[in-house]
Amino acid sequence: MGRRSDHSREELRALILEEGHRQLSQVGFARFSAREVAKRIGYSIGTIYNVFGSYDALLLALNGRTLDLWLAFLEGRLAGCEEGRLDAAIEAYFDFALGHRHAWTALYDFRLPEGALPSEDYRGKVAAITAVIVREIAAVLPPDVCEEALPLARSLLASVHGHCFFALNGTFAMLGEGDPLAAAKARVADALARFGAR
Template sequence: MGRRSDHSRDELRDLILKAGEGLMAEVGFANFSAREVAKRIGYSIGTIHNVFGSVDRLVTAINTQAFGDWAEALERSLATAGDDRIAALVEAYFRFARENPRRWAAIYDHRPASETITEAEHEVRGRLLRIVAAEVATALGRPVDEALGTFTRSLVATVHGHCSFAITGSWAAMGQHDVEAAALARVRESLAAQAKAP
């Protein structure tokens, strides 16, 4: 039986979110079960629906937390980066994915309806890109504007593609090694070309 009177709504939200994050890290998005989350915290599945509204909203909240943790990992890396801050960003991107493969993959495996993401969640999810854009702007000596934002997204997509190949083993299967170095090289080439652009 559920312990409906044991926790406030905010406490329940935190309890569900923490259990959900733990389960996602263990089994990934494809095997994620809100019923298992409810079981782990000793409440009914109805409690999760009452607090989050839907399983989709719960997964969105779990992935938003992953985005926040990822952004914090980038900032920690930058805090001790020295002069090569671009290399620190690429290394931190790969490290988060390697250390949190299922949480990282769930961000891309789950497709929430855009209207279900709150403004606060958009703010958290956008923080990672803002961190990268600020470093790219500094490297190029340019302001953060729409054009730089588009360029930054392309750089992130380049790193993400390499990282995805590394995590899934596709890079090694092609007989390639040191995927992180290859990703950094592509980023440096793109930055050099962008610096020469009018």
């Protein structure tokens, strides 16, 4: 029987997120089970839906936790870094994805129903990671093209993501690319050079 009154709502939310993220990190999105999370914390599946409202909201919360970890990891890598900050950010992208493979891929594997939008809180977490990259790109651009930092950040994140994803799933190995990280850095450097980045 579940421990239906052992925890407050806030405690339950934290407990579910902790166990849910642990499971997501171990088995990945395709094998993730909210019912298994409930079983492992000693509550019913109904309790999870009572706390989060829906399966989609639970997955967004779990992915939001991954985004929080990713942001902290990225900022940690950049802290005290004087030279090559964009290269350090690209390395952090690859290292976080490799170190949190299942949780990282769940960010992209999970889809909300068509027409549904993630919460403002979730969008804010995504924007916070993007803002770090915008900041780092703006720091190397000439002042007269700093307005390009945001569109460049979006495109360069897509490029780095593609390199990283192909590295993780083995596509680059099949294509004969032996150093996807170096390739990602080179593509970013090429793009920034067109804008006179220093």
